[in-house]
Amino acid sequence: MTRAHSEMVERIGRFSDALKKSRLRLTHQRLEVAREIACNTTHPDVETIYQGVRQRIPTISLDTVYRTLASLAALGLIARVSVSSGPTRYDANLARHHHFLCTRCGLIRDVCSAALDAVRAPEEANDLGTVESVEVQLRGVCEACAGKESLHGKEEGHGEHW
Ligand SMILES: [Zn+2]
Ligand SMILES: [Zn+2]
Known part of the structure:
Protein backbone atom coordinates (compact mmCIF):
# COMPACT_ATOMS: atom_id res chain seq x y z
CA MET A 1 0.00 0.00 0.00
CA SER A 82 -11.59 30.11 -5.16
CA VAL A 83 -11.25 30.50 -8.90
CA SER A 84 -12.39 33.56 -10.75
CA SER A 85 -15.19 32.02 -12.77
CA GLY A 86 -17.25 28.89 -13.33
CA PRO A 87 -18.87 26.51 -10.86
CA THR A 88 -17.49 25.95 -7.35
CA ARG A 89 -14.61 23.48 -7.24
CA TYR A 90 -13.83 21.36 -4.21
CA ASP A 91 -10.52 20.29 -2.70
CA ALA A 92 -10.10 17.39 -0.26
CA ASN A 93 -6.49 18.27 0.41
CA LEU A 94 -6.50 20.48 3.49
CA ALA A 95 -2.75 20.41 4.00
CA ARG A 96 -1.11 23.73 3.23
CA HIS A 97 -0.61 24.08 -0.50
CA HIS A 98 -0.94 26.44 -3.41
CA HIS A 99 -2.58 26.11 -6.80
CA PHE A 100 -1.62 26.20 -10.44
CA LEU A 101 -4.57 27.23 -12.60
CA CYS A 102 -4.66 26.78 -16.37
CA THR A 103 -6.44 29.79 -17.83
CA ARG A 104 -7.37 27.84 -21.00
CA CYS A 105 -8.96 24.62 -19.70
CA GLY A 106 -9.50 25.38 -16.02
CA LEU A 107 -7.17 22.65 -14.78
CA ILE A 108 -6.19 23.14 -11.14
CA ARG A 109 -3.25 21.28 -9.65
CA ASP A 110 -1.72 21.40 -6.19
CA VAL A 111 1.64 23.06 -5.81
CA CYS A 112 3.61 22.24 -2.67
CA SER A 113 6.54 24.57 -2.22
CA ALA A 114 8.46 25.72 0.82
CA ALA A 115 9.32 28.92 -1.08
CA LEU A 116 5.63 29.75 -1.59
CA ASP A 117 4.84 28.77 2.01
CA ALA A 118 7.38 31.39 3.07
CA VAL A 119 5.49 34.20 1.30
CA ARG A 120 4.26 36.64 3.93
CA ALA A 121 1.49 39.18 3.64
CA PRO A 122 2.84 42.70 3.14
CA GLU A 123 2.48 45.31 5.87
CA GLU A 124 -0.16 47.11 3.79
CA ALA A 125 -2.48 44.11 4.13
CA ASN A 126 -2.81 44.78 7.86
CA ASP A 127 -4.77 47.92 6.99
CA LEU A 128 -7.42 45.69 5.48
CA GLY A 129 -7.69 43.24 8.36
CA THR A 130 -6.00 40.37 10.10
CA VAL A 131 -4.34 38.00 7.66
CA GLU A 132 -4.76 34.38 8.72
CA SER A 133 -3.30 32.60 5.74
CA VAL A 134 -1.60 33.29 2.45
CA GLU A 135 -2.30 31.17 -0.59
CA VAL A 136 -0.50 31.76 -3.85
CA GLN A 137 -2.33 31.13 -7.10
CA LEU A 138 -0.14 30.52 -10.11
CA ARG A 139 -1.91 31.11 -13.41
CA GLY A 140 -0.74 30.00 -16.79
CA VAL A 141 -1.15 27.45 -19.58
CA CYS A 142 -0.92 23.75 -18.68
CA GLU A 143 1.28 21.24 -20.54
CA ALA A 144 -1.68 19.73 -22.38
CA CYS A 145 -2.97 23.08 -23.61
CA ALA A 146 0.52 24.22 -24.56
CA GLY A 147 0.96 20.93 -26.47
CA LYS A 148 -2.25 21.45 -28.41
CA GLU A 149 -1.17 24.93 -29.33
CA SER A 150 2.22 23.91 -30.67
CA LEU A 151 0.59 21.09 -32.67
CA HIS A 152 -1.82 23.59 -34.14
CA GLY A 153 1.07 25.86 -34.93
CA LYS A 154 2.82 23.08 -36.88
CA GLU A 155 -0.28 22.32 -38.94
CA GLU A 156 -0.54 25.93 -39.93
CA GLY A 157 3.13 25.84 -40.85
CA HIS A 158 2.32 23.61 -43.86
CA GLY A 159 1.11 26.71 -45.57
CA GLU A 160 -2.34 25.47 -46.53
CA HIS A 161 -4.83 28.20 -46.02
CA TRP A 162 -8.58 27.95 -46.35
ZN1 LIG B 1 -4.98 23.63 -19.79
ZN1 LIG C 1 -5.64 21.90 -3.93
Whole structure:
Protein backbone atom coordinates (compact mmCIF):
# COMPACT_ATOMS: atom_id res chain seq x y z
CA MET A 1 0.00 0.00 0.00
CA THR A 2 1.49 3.32 -1.02
CA ARG A 3 1.56 6.27 1.30
CA ALA A 4 -0.82 8.27 -0.90
CA HIS A 5 -3.22 5.34 -0.89
CA SER A 6 -3.22 4.96 2.88
CA GLU A 7 -3.79 8.71 3.16
CA MET A 8 -6.87 8.34 0.94
CA VAL A 9 -8.19 5.45 3.03
CA GLU A 10 -7.64 7.48 6.18
CA ARG A 11 -9.36 10.48 4.60
CA ILE A 12 -12.42 8.44 3.56
CA GLY A 13 -12.64 7.14 7.14
CA ARG A 14 -12.54 10.67 8.53
CA PHE A 15 -15.20 11.87 6.07
CA SER A 16 -17.59 9.05 6.88
CA ASP A 17 -17.06 9.50 10.65
CA ALA A 18 -17.87 13.19 10.34
CA LEU A 19 -20.94 12.53 8.21
CA LYS A 20 -22.08 9.96 10.78
CA LYS A 21 -21.73 12.52 13.56
CA SER A 22 -23.47 15.23 11.57
CA ARG A 23 -27.22 15.33 11.34
CA LEU A 24 -27.10 13.74 7.93
CA ARG A 25 -27.68 10.03 7.85
CA LEU A 26 -24.69 8.24 6.42
CA THR A 27 -26.31 6.62 3.44
CA HIS A 28 -24.51 4.49 0.90
CA GLN A 29 -24.96 7.31 -1.62
CA ARG A 30 -23.39 9.95 0.63
CA LEU A 31 -20.52 7.63 1.44
CA GLU A 32 -19.85 7.18 -2.27
CA VAL A 33 -19.80 10.96 -2.76
CA ALA A 34 -17.33 11.27 0.14
CA ARG A 35 -15.21 8.52 -1.40
CA GLU A 36 -15.24 10.21 -4.80
CA ILE A 37 -14.09 13.62 -3.52
CA ALA A 38 -11.54 12.09 -1.11
CA CYS A 39 -9.76 10.32 -3.96
CA ASN A 40 -9.95 13.11 -6.51
CA THR A 41 -6.98 15.44 -6.83
CA THR A 42 -8.31 17.46 -9.78
CA HIS A 43 -10.41 19.88 -7.71
CA PRO A 44 -13.67 18.73 -9.27
CA ASP A 45 -16.94 20.63 -9.42
CA VAL A 46 -20.30 19.14 -8.40
CA GLU A 47 -21.03 17.92 -11.93
CA THR A 48 -17.72 16.03 -12.18
CA ILE A 49 -18.28 14.28 -8.85
CA TYR A 50 -21.83 13.46 -9.96
CA GLN A 51 -20.56 11.86 -13.18
CA GLY A 52 -18.00 9.86 -11.21
CA VAL A 53 -20.46 8.52 -8.63
CA ARG A 54 -23.04 7.76 -11.32
CA GLN A 55 -20.70 5.10 -12.71
CA ARG A 56 -21.30 3.14 -9.51
CA ILE A 57 -24.76 4.42 -8.51
CA PRO A 58 -26.74 5.29 -11.64
CA THR A 59 -29.73 6.43 -9.56
CA ILE A 60 -27.90 9.10 -7.56
CA SER A 61 -29.25 12.62 -7.98
CA LEU A 62 -27.25 15.75 -8.62
CA ASP A 63 -28.97 17.23 -5.57
CA THR A 64 -27.62 14.50 -3.27
CA VAL A 65 -24.11 15.15 -4.56
CA TYR A 66 -24.55 18.88 -4.12
CA ARG A 67 -25.84 18.56 -0.55
CA THR A 68 -23.20 16.05 0.51
CA LEU A 69 -20.37 18.24 -0.79
CA ALA A 70 -21.92 21.28 0.91
CA SER A 71 -22.07 19.36 4.23
CA LEU A 72 -18.49 18.17 3.95
CA ALA A 73 -17.46 21.76 3.27
CA ALA A 74 -19.52 23.05 6.21
CA LEU A 75 -17.86 20.45 8.44
CA GLY A 76 -14.49 21.77 7.30
CA LEU A 77 -13.46 18.48 5.68
CA ILE A 78 -13.14 19.84 2.17
CA ALA A 79 -12.45 23.33 0.94
CA ARG A 80 -13.99 25.38 -1.81
CA VAL A 81 -11.33 26.49 -4.25
CA SER A 82 -11.59 30.11 -5.16
CA VAL A 83 -11.25 30.50 -8.90
CA SER A 84 -12.39 33.56 -10.75
CA SER A 85 -15.19 32.02 -12.77
CA GLY A 86 -17.25 28.89 -13.33
CA PRO A 87 -18.87 26.51 -10.86
CA THR A 88 -17.49 25.95 -7.35
CA ARG A 89 -14.61 23.48 -7.24
CA TYR A 90 -13.83 21.36 -4.21
CA ASP A 91 -10.52 20.29 -2.70
CA ALA A 92 -10.10 17.39 -0.26
CA ASN A 93 -6.49 18.27 0.41
CA LEU A 94 -6.50 20.48 3.49
CA ALA A 95 -2.75 20.41 4.00
CA ARG A 96 -1.11 23.73 3.23
CA HIS A 97 -0.61 24.08 -0.50
CA HIS A 98 -0.94 26.44 -3.41
CA HIS A 99 -2.58 26.11 -6.80
CA PHE A 100 -1.62 26.20 -10.44
CA LEU A 101 -4.57 27.23 -12.60
CA CYS A 102 -4.66 26.78 -16.37
CA THR A 103 -6.44 29.79 -17.83
CA ARG A 104 -7.37 27.84 -21.00
CA CYS A 105 -8.96 24.62 -19.70
CA GLY A 106 -9.50 25.38 -16.02
CA LEU A 107 -7.17 22.65 -14.78
CA ILE A 108 -6.19 23.14 -11.14
CA ARG A 109 -3.25 21.28 -9.65
CA ASP A 110 -1.72 21.40 -6.19
CA VAL A 111 1.64 23.06 -5.81
CA CYS A 112 3.61 22.24 -2.67
CA SER A 113 6.54 24.57 -2.22
CA ALA A 114 8.46 25.72 0.82
CA ALA A 115 9.32 28.92 -1.08
CA LEU A 116 5.63 29.75 -1.59
CA ASP A 117 4.84 28.77 2.01
CA ALA A 118 7.38 31.39 3.07
CA VAL A 119 5.49 34.20 1.30
CA ARG A 120 4.26 36.64 3.93
CA ALA A 121 1.49 39.18 3.64
CA PRO A 122 2.84 42.70 3.14
CA GLU A 123 2.48 45.31 5.87
CA GLU A 124 -0.16 47.11 3.79
CA ALA A 125 -2.48 44.11 4.13
CA ASN A 126 -2.81 44.78 7.86
CA ASP A 127 -4.77 47.92 6.99
CA LEU A 128 -7.42 45.69 5.48
CA GLY A 129 -7.69 43.24 8.36
CA THR A 130 -6.00 40.37 10.10
CA VAL A 131 -4.34 38.00 7.66
CA GLU A 132 -4.76 34.38 8.72
CA SER A 133 -3.30 32.60 5.74
CA VAL A 134 -1.60 33.29 2.45
CA GLU A 135 -2.30 31.17 -0.59
CA VAL A 136 -0.50 31.76 -3.85
CA GLN A 137 -2.33 31.13 -7.10
CA LEU A 138 -0.14 30.52 -10.11
CA ARG A 139 -1.91 31.11 -13.41
CA GLY A 140 -0.74 30.00 -16.79
CA VAL A 141 -1.15 27.45 -19.58
CA CYS A 142 -0.92 23.75 -18.68
CA GLU A 143 1.28 21.24 -20.54
CA ALA A 144 -1.68 19.73 -22.38
CA CYS A 145 -2.97 23.08 -23.61
CA ALA A 146 0.52 24.22 -24.56
CA GLY A 147 0.96 20.93 -26.47
CA LYS A 148 -2.25 21.45 -28.41
CA GLU A 149 -1.17 24.93 -29.33
CA SER A 150 2.22 23.91 -30.67
CA LEU A 151 0.59 21.09 -32.67
CA HIS A 152 -1.82 23.59 -34.14
CA GLY A 153 1.07 25.86 -34.93
CA LYS A 154 2.82 23.08 -36.88
CA GLU A 155 -0.28 22.32 -38.94
CA GLU A 156 -0.54 25.93 -39.93
CA GLY A 157 3.13 25.84 -40.85
CA HIS A 158 2.32 23.61 -43.86
CA GLY A 159 1.11 26.71 -45.57
CA GLU A 160 -2.34 25.47 -46.53
CA HIS A 161 -4.83 28.20 -46.02
CA TRP A 162 -8.58 27.95 -46.35
ZN1 LIG B 1 -4.98 23.63 -19.79
ZN1 LIG C 1 -5.64 21.90 -3.93
